[in-house]
Amino acid sequence: MFAIGSMRTICTILLIGAVLAASGCDEHKSTPVGSDVIDRDDWGRFREIYVQPATRDSVYHQALQTGGGPLLLVGEWSGYGTKSLLRFETLPESVQVASASVTLFTYDVIDTVTPAQTSVPEAVKVVVHLLQTGWSIDDVTFDTPLSGTPVETVAVGRAPDDSLIVSLPQNAVQAWIDGTEENNGLLLSCLEEPTSPQGDGFIKEFYSSDSQIDAPQLRIRCALSDTSDTTFVAAPTADVFVVRRRSEWPFDTRPDRLMVGNGYVYRTLIQFAFEDSIPDEATIVRGLLTLSVDREYSFFSALEMSVYAVTSPTWDDPQFSTSRFAQATVTADDDSVVFDIRGLVQSWVDEEIPNYGLLLKSTHEDWDIAFFTFHSSQGAGEWGPRLDVAYATPPDFGLKAPKKERKGEP
Secondary structure (H helix, E strand, O other): OHHHHHHHHHHHHHHHHHHHHHHHOOOOOEEOOEEOOOOOOOOOEEEEEEEOOOOEEEEEEEOOOOOOOOEEEEEEEOOEEEEEEEEOOOOOOOOEEEEEEEEEOEEEEEOOOOOOOOOOOOEEEEEEEEEOOOOOOOOOOOOOOOOEEEEEEEEEEOOOOOOEEEEEOHHHHHHHHHOOOOOOOEEEEEOOOOOOOOOOOOEEEEEOOOOOOOOOEEEEEEEOOOOOEEEEEEOOOEEEEEEEEOOOOOOOOOOOEEEEEOOOEEEEEEEOOOHHHOOOOOEEEEEEEEEEEOHHHOEOOEEEEEEEEEOOOOOOOOOEOOOOOEEEEEEOOOOEEEEEOHHHHHHHHOOOOOOOOEEEEEOOOOOOOOEEEEEOOOOOHHHOOEEEEEEEEOOOOOOOOOHHHHOOOO
């Protein structure tokens, strides 16, 4: 009995050894999906491509209302002209106005000396108008005809801590309260045009009604009796700054420059044609858009920008996605800015979105005036926009043919 059991055990061991020896003759390699029995030399592929120059790129101006921003701007600088409108409609009832004034609190000043400027003045004169013309945040522009009566001219200093205080005619504010005159608010603008096309002044930035602490104030001192009074303080019910750009600005039509800017809004369009170089089953592991900054004509310390997918085949009136695919911030110290657009590149490769290009714009176009200039693909050589793509493909188990062959393309 013992001999029979031992013999069975020995046979079993020999059989297992034979199977293992046979398996060792075929050296299978482990893959992410198991043993590579079909093609054990194929572990998939990792490839990189660099796309430059862009197929096409362009810059355009977009008219935009600026009533939703946190600032009010007044002044002229580097070809920009700005003015602000305010309206105070929350007023006390049945009071006697003794005096009234409006205070705007300074946020900052735009006074960078540009290549076209030789100096920046220490102060500019701002004229305040009582408006006879009604206006709406939704449709007012710099060129909207507005009639008004000048009531005061104030010298506004360039120092960041110089706020603006304007005295208003007592009878005008009394007429607003009594309802005998229409309350169309105030217009603040520069008294004098700049003497050079590029502007030789500065722009003062004040907090708007969006500020919870330093919003503009209308202060009305009301007489209660011959010996006592009280002060009523109100914030604007509507305020907005409007901006224009002088036609002499030299970069609006330069094909070798791309621009992104706030206030007077610039947007950039770029398209790279590359999808036929990448197989359909590819997984995009890197997609980096790089733009080189033209620092000589880029101003301000920082600008946050966002990337969107263009959804219209033509760029005459470009439409774009409602959601952004990437975001990055460029500063005055940067030579370039890089956007991670891996998700957008994957959507193009998967044909979830047609590749009509991408749109680059400021994240906060209505906040202030700021712009950066970048080298375009036209005449910039290696400084033009560049797209770096890295992708991986799975092991080739006799899968699909390359994209062009499947689609019957030549």
